[in-house]
Amino acid sequence: MNQYSVNLSTIFTEVPFLERFKKAKEAGFLFAECQFPYTFSMEDIQQKLEDNQVALALINLPPGNWEQGERGLAxxxxxxxxxxDSVEEGIRYATALKVPNIHCMAGILSEEADKKEAREIYLENLTYAASLMAKQNLSLLIEPINSFDMPGYFLSDIEEANSILSEVNMPNVKLQFDFYHIERIHGNLLANFKRYKDVIGHVQIADSPGRHQPGTGSIDYQRVFEFLKEVEYKGLIGLEYTPKGNSENSFEWLT
Structure with missing residues (x-):
């Protein structure tokens, strides 16, 4: 389990959030990640991490008002x-909880929005955030998200994500490669991973369709894992899926 990071926002949802760290330990995980820890105190989360000897590998920046449809502010x-303000909050949590990676969701644009202006703002905001994060030795991640699950999301193409990374041109800004989203957007998973390998800072997985655990959809994850070894990917693999059935039983593909 030493290369896998279990996402506590989507897995072990049978129990309250703060109890999921114990579940992660019991399942054998050394690493966890979560989307938005901000409704819980840093002290409470830190205690759970220490009690269960689990390290938190990734969080997201606050996304704005989720209930009103915001999916990032950038x-x-x-x-x-x-x-x-969200960058400052994210850095506070990341430094207190020793989280090395922060994912910045781009946001959803209205149909009448000026996309060119939005892109310029995105570049400026990423540069601002990355500059502050670099002082704390933190990596900022951006991730293409498919428009089937999140209509109107600004960053829905991996080539555009790579262009953004090139223009920001900061070593601590990297690509979060989610096999589920890339499959839904582009397909050609292995070719796309190989093409952008040098800018990838974190990997997430879920099967497609359905976004459940590997083995429930059409992605050949046995081949994916073989491929990741072949290309010598050394980072963590985040399990950001919604379990089909009980969470504990969703790890059978790992055995």
Whole structure:
């Protein structure tokens, strides 16, 4: 289990969030990740990490008002100060909890929004965030998300994500390669991974369709894992899937 990071926002949801760290330990995981830890105190989370000897590998920046449909603030022209505040909050949690990676969701644009302006704001905001994170030795991740699951999401193409990384041109800004999303957007998983390997900072997996555990969809994860060894990917593999059935039973593919 030493290369896998279990996502506690999507797995072990049978129990309250703070109890999921114990579940992760009991299942044999050394690493966990979660999307938005901000409704819980840093002290409570830190205690659970210490009690269960689990390290937190990844969190997301605060996404704005999720209930009102916001999925990140980084491209929104009227949310620049709120984005900066979210960066400070994310850094506070990451440094306190010793989290090395922070994913920045781009946001959803309205149909009438100026996409060119949004892109310029995105570049400026990423540069701002990455500069602050670099001082704390933190990596900032961006991730293409498919438009079937999240219509209107600004960053829904891996080539565009790579262009953004090139333009920001900071060593601590990297690509989060989610096999589920890339399969839904582009397919050609192994070719796309190999093409962008040098800018990948974190990997996540789920099967497609359904976004459940490997073995429930059409992705050949046995080949994916063989391939990751072949290309000498050394990073963590985040399990960001919704278990089909009981969470504990969703790890059978690991044996």
């Amino acid at each position: 491209v929104l022209p009227d949310k620049i100060q709120e984005f900066k």
